[in-house]
């Protein structure tokens with residue numbers, strides 16, 4: 021019997037009815053609200069009055085001059101991310117250039133009771149940057165200085181608006197790189213705020229493992245420094261990890277100190293297809309359980325491969341496929357590849373197609389990173405709803421198999437792709453958001469997938485985060501820990517002005 025320690029009887033959790041089948045584990049979930057999550061996320065938020073907002077904007081204009089924008093197009097751009105979730109424009113956008121300026125903006129907004137929403141590059145996927153109650157978007161894109169490269173200590177301190185590609189371009193001449201890669205060229209502040217990961221996490225970890233310290237502006241404008249450059253510390257509560265993943269709800273991150281790695285002596289990548297998705301997933305599980313230190317191990321299902329072939333003009337087999345990358349010495353890379361090939365061949369893999377030259381590897385990984393846009397291109401005019409879950413590696417096969425069967429029965433176009441070495445996979449629902457019936461089928465499939473992941477000991481999101489799109493699942497996942505999270509929010513942001521309506525319902 022599957023056990024789940026968070027719910028044993030049918031219950032209403034955050035507006036959702038969850039039922040638990042004693043024999044079969046957590047079996048079903050029914051949404052009991054039909055008006056969508058956004059309205060729920062917005063309820064109980066106290067809006068700033070128009071006069072208070074106008075006063076705050078006047079004060080910000082005096083502070084920032086033309087770096088404060090109320091232009092409609094700028095506001096609209098800052099109220100939407102890359103998801104299907106309904107956007108919400110802020111009342112103004114502040115283009116800040118220093119920690120001190122962020123502190124002044126936050127203080128001024130706090131004095132008028134106006135919300136602030138930190139903004140990196142807007143690539144998040146769960147409605148994270150939507151200004152659900154208006155307020156001021158704090159755009160970090162003009163804080164783009166690499167402040168210090170510690171080549172000897174393998175660390176770096178950057179301003180929060182530096183993007184990962186910019187950082188890696190600057191690190192290359194030092195023989196160093198920063199491995200966390202959420203596909204999009206996101207800001208490092210945004211990546212810290214969402215606890216991002218990506219294809220390399222199986223070897224190098226996520227932002228949780230790679231952020232050493234932060235500078236943060238708190239809700240009252242105080243500036244604190246968390247963590248430090250020491251590789252380990254036992255000094256007090258771990259505030260760095262509290263802010264990592266806080267999605268702008270506890271403070272505005274202005275500087276990030278990160279762990280770096282030497283560029284490996286040798287790298288090679290390979291693509292290999294399998295007769296069934298179960299064979300591909302079993303290859304992943306056995307590879308991880310054997311302790312082979314793969315740098316990347318990515319699964320794309322047959323539908324996603326069709327999309328990638330069309331979009332990136334490639335000619336791979338349109339079957340369940342794994343993309344691998346190996347890092348190490350020349351000899352180590354060959355050894356790892358041989359070990360993985362032995363496992364894959366036992367499970368019926370086709371021939372490995374190798375890419376060892378940097379340009380071939382880059383082309384391969386660009387195709388992988390474009391998977392989202394490739395999926396959207398399958399149905400012109402449709403919108404993408406990308407959702408992810410993560411389970412312990414030993415439960416990955418059953419979670420993916422059940423999800424694939426569910427997709428088949430749900431008559432939805434939903435390619436599957438995943439950072440499977442971490443037990444993490446994604447669906448992209450390619451949907452017509454104006455078709456309420458189709459949207460509802462996608463919602464129900466998403467609900468079932470999340471609750472299945474929770475029942476298997478997993479999480480409702482391995483890397484995309486909560487925003488307002490996954491807000492309903494936190495009670496089911498965290499149970500009695502949720503009020504503790506609420507107490508932390510209350511202590512750090514008593515007026516509820518930092519990115520309201522995200523992670524926790526106000």
Ligand SMILES: Cc1cc2nc3c(=O)[nH]c(=O)nc-3n(C[C@H](O)[C@H](O)[C@H](O)COP(=O)(O)OP(=O)(O)OC[C@H]3O[C@@H](n4cnc5c(N)ncnc54)[C@H](O)[C@@H]3O)c2cc1C
Nearest residue numbers: 140141142143144202203206207209210211216217268273
């Ligand atoms: C095609 C595609 C592929 C993706 N693949 C992955 C993936 O593989 N792995 C993954 O983890 N994610 C992935 N994502 C999601 C996204 O790229 C990440 O969530 C990323 O970390 C967001 O960074 P950002 O700079 O765009 O942040 P934004 O979208 O601007 O903001 C995200 C959240 O962080 C907060 N925030 C931003 N900056 C700060 C700051 N300085 N201080 C405090 N809070 C802040 C915002 O308020 C918001 O809540 C993907 C997105 C796309 C479009």
